[in-house]
Amino acid sequence: MPTPPDPDLRELLRRADPAADMTTLNASAFVDGVRARIASHATADSWPERVASLHRLLLPLAAALALLASLGAGSAFAFAQHKRERTEFFADAYAVSVDPWLMHTSADQR
């Protein structure tokens, strides 16, 4: 791989990989080369990578939705229970108000 003109970087690369192609390349050509490789990598994105990337994006969204669904389910359960209790309460009260036996017993208890 052609290397950038920076002498320190060249020296570092040479030490790291003595077999590397140490042909000097000017800075703009190096940058263009990097961009070209990034671009080619991006277009060659494989399916597993795309799925993984989608997974990373969607996981927090799914977690937030699950949290909201849990809150909503708890709330709905409490609401249904309240409605049932309220119905029982009013049905009992109405029964007392129309049934003389219940009314009599209720008056005795008071």
Next chain:
Amino acid sequence: MKFIPFALILLAALAGGYVATSRALRAPESANTDQQLEWLTREFSLEPEAAAEVRRIQTEYGPICAKHCAAIAKAETALLAATAPEDRVFAERELERLRKVCADATLAHLRSVAARMPRSEGERFLRMMEPRVAHQTGRTGAPDLSPGGEP
């Protein structure tokens, strides 16, 4: 294993939603006639005309119910005061007669109210109310309204 903390968070959210909503919704403390009629109107989807009709029926039935209630009180007092066996038998028979009169009047009133409701709602209303006012022969006092109690 890594999903356990998240499952716990979901459980906590479920409990949090339940507790917060339970606290926000207050249980009714009393139910006067107006509140009962309002409940009937909403619970059984009464049209305004039907609601007014139910209110009228209820107003007409109130004094009848109070009269029966007073008669029951009087008959029970007579039964408690009866010392002679024949007086006791007479008082028990009177109480039994009143029980039947009251049960018939109550059921007739409930059916009259149900007739003002949409058909399916009227049937639901009777299914809800009839066990509450059902009195079996030979028993005194109110039916057992506790869950699982004998009607």
